[in-house]
Amino acid sequence: MNDQRPATAHGGPILLAENITFAYAKQATPVLENLDLSIQEGEFFCLLGPSGCGKTSVLNLIAGFQQVTGGRLTLAGQPITGPGVDRAVVFQGEDALFSWLRAIDNVAFGPKMKGMSRHERYETARKYLNLVHLSGQEYKYPSELSGGMKQRVQIARVLANDPKIMLMDEPFGALDAQTRGKLQDELVEIWRATQKTIVFITHDIAEAVLLGDRVGIMSKGPSSRIATIIPIDLPRPRRRGYAGFGDMWEKINALIDGEEAAGDDRASNDGAAAKISLVHRHEGHAELVRK
């Protein structure tokens, strides 16, 4: 396992956000303002921020579901104008699965759109269901799978389409701690095997420290941006109890606190979001202590 590669030694920037602004229609204050971000090819990038700060919005822009209202957002030098097969999304909710299709047909959906033969696409689907440890569950419908299995199907469905970039929106947020831990390990394995670029959204500090090459911390919304980027130079495979893990957690925690204090100065009318993020951090801490 040659996984001692430093966080910066990846292929060069594949995704570049330059001073982007984004507002929903008829919105006075933009959700994102002056946001800069550069993501390297092959990198595991975690985007961390309090609930409602605009993480999903950033992902929607990268996926091409929505367009920037200002600035430039480019993928391999080309402006992003719409969704494409080079970027695939693992959605925050499980309603993204096609409920009328069995697990295998969900995974084979992308290959089918490409016009792959029935035999070929089932072979591909089986391969990726295997990879996410779902062999034996191929013929179940999403309604017959557990929450963790559904997220695995989403991951397999994305992998079967072989995108350059995987965009993952709190994919494990709704799972119990044990399942989450397992899927986190599996995801790192998959990332190492496939060398994909991953943008992973989370509001769990421990998760970001466990997974990321770098962690981008978003400021509290509205007019959110990437406040700080922290390289996580811990060796892999990482364990929560290992040396450096707790320090890194504390460092990021402190940064978020600072960010929040600054945010409270900027606009003191968003108390709810601050409280929610505090709750998240306590959860993260409890987990850290337990493991």
Place this chain on the structure above:
Amino acid sequence: MTDTIAQLPSSSPIPARARKGRRIEPTYLVYAASIVSMVALWHIISTTFFEPAFFPPPGLVLSTGYEMLRSGELMKHVGISLQRILLGFAIGSLVAAPVGLLMGSNRIIRAIFEPYINFFRFVPSIAWLTPVVIWFGIGETSKVLIIIYTTVFIVMINTIVGVSNIAPNKTRAAACLGAGPGQTFLYVTLPATLPFILTGMRLAMGNSFATVVSAEMLAADSGLGYLIFNSRLWMATDRIFIGIVSLGVLGILADWIFRQLILRYASHYGPVE
């Protein structure tokens, strides 16, 4: 099996995990007991307080029904009513579902049809009976057209609701996975809307029964509506009761068949929960 109320059609789609199971449950015994007591009550009330001509007891209705079955008269009326219902219902659904899908997916198509839907869905089909008979004659065409009219709006509105209920994440996922607009329509919009279309059809089936009876009462010489209305002239209440019982039984049967079809072919089309 839960109670009948839960099985009545509603405007919400069929649950993802539809009820299955073959064992006889206590509920069926309760059904049977309830029906037997009701028939007994019917007998007591009709023989104690009424002349048979005003409120025929179950025995009389049964023997009249047997006579009408033997002579083939009952099946003639049942057959022609069913034919009108099924024809109108099928054509109406076949027209309404695609139009509803297009309206749900395309703002311009929706804007073209929406004013008419909002206007005509409040005009009951029977209001059209006289003009339709003048235009298309007293024959089968008029009756089938009236039932098409009844079916179209319910199925269309349910379909439109179905399209607007598709989780945005589903269409977005399809786009990420390389589906073009046509593929998204065929592989996402259509299957995701199917439960709503079927629910609309189930509701429309009920309305078709009501409509065929009214149409047959006012302009026909056959069918269950005609039987009920015509028997009134000679105070043949037993024959009226035969018409009423036939309608109820046919309705239950039609709905049961429809439910079985949904369970068999569309039980997984419900939303993931």
